[in-house]
Amino acid sequence: GAVVSQHPSWVICKSGTSVKIECRSLDFQATTMFWYRQFPKQSLMLMATSNEGSKATYEQGVEKDKFLINHASLTLSTLTVTSAHPEDSSFYICSASGDRGLYTEAFFGQGTRLTVV
Amino acid sequence: GESVGLHLPTLSVQEGDNSIINCAYSNSASDYFIWYKQESGKGPQFIIDIRSNMDKRQGQRVTVLLNKTVKHLSLQIAATQPGDSAVYFCAENSGGYQKVTFGIGTKLQVIP
Numbered sequence: 001g002a003v004v005s006q007h008p009s010w011v012i013c014k015s016g017t018s019v020k021i022e023c024r025s026l027d028f029q030a031t032t033m034f035w036y037r038q039f040p041k042q043s044l045m046l047m048a049t050s051n052e053g054s055k056a057t058y059e060q061g062v063e064k065d066k067f068l069i070n071h072a073s074l075t076l077s078t079l080t081v082t083s084a085h086p087e088d089s090s091f092y093i094c095s096a097s098g099d100r101g102l103y104t105e106a107f108f109g110q111g112t113r114l115t116v117v
Numbered sequence: 118g119e120s121v122g123l124h125l126p127t128l129s130v131q132e133g134d135n136s137i138i139n140c141a142y143s144n145s146a147s148d149y150f151i152w153y154k155q156e157s158g159k160g161p162q163f164i165i166d167i168r169s170n171m172d173k174r175q176g177q178r179v180t181v182l183l184n185k186t187v188k189h190l191s192l193q194i195a196a197t198q199p200g201d202s203a204v205y206f207c208a209e210n211s212g213g214y215q216k217v218t219f220g221i222g223t224k225l226q227v228i229p
Contacts, residue, residue: 006160034216041125043206044161044219093160106217108153108160 002028004096006109013084013116021079021112023094029074030096034106035067038091050077084116125204127224136194140207140220145188147209151217152181152192155204164192164205194225202227 003026013019023033032051036044048058048069056069068080077096081088091113095106130136142150148169153161167174167181167190174181180193190207204224208217 004160032216036219043222046216046218049216091158095160108162111158111160113158 002026002096002107004030004094004107004109006092006094006112008112009110010113011115013114015085015116016083018080018082019084019114021081021092021094021114023077023079023096023109025075025096025107028096030077031074032097033071033077034095034097035069035077035079036093036095038093038111040091044093047079081114084114086116089114089116125222125224127226129226129228130197131228132197132199134197136192136197136201136225138192138194138205138223138225140190140192140223142188142190142207142209142220144209144218145185147218149210150181150183150190151208151210152179152190153206153208153219154201155206155222157203161206197225197227199227199229201225 005024005026007022011019034049035047037047038044046059047062047067048056050056050069050071052071052074058064066082068082071077091111093108093111095108097106151166152164154164155161165176165179165181167183172183178195182191194201202225204222206222207220210217
């Protein structure tokens, strides 16, 4: 299967600072990437859909000015958590899909554990 | 819709037994379903998928059953092994687009 890599795997930052998380598709071109957030013992909740070269589409209730998404190339999407607060501490996961036809699964990164102190 | 903040249900099975994990989906327009396995601290890993024009699909040691009438999906794992211990999520999407909605998830604990 295709490989999606996230960096960093974990990060600790101070409240009020910004953190950037990268999501890379290593062996295919990802026309679409998705960003999810997962709190402990809960399911993955979709935050936004990122299309290469265009603005991201955010799910209801997700602040686009707080969670900045950039998808500048077919292999890289970034999520920046701006002015992070402790309640933003979570597991952030990206997935990527390429032009591989309909009804194919998206491939997930290994996730990034963000802790805001 | 989004998954709410519920704690994950847990299924405990004896090693070697078969496991059945159930999932109810909400969108009758969903036409593609996937089961994912998530180990602690890792991203979801694809297990098996099924399209809505099928009611059963088999993989290696896993079988997915789909009942569209009652919007129910199940994952059967044969001869469950300790390495199968993880959280299992069903996911649905519609229109052949890879945007998926995840179910609540079930934690599978395998007792040696």
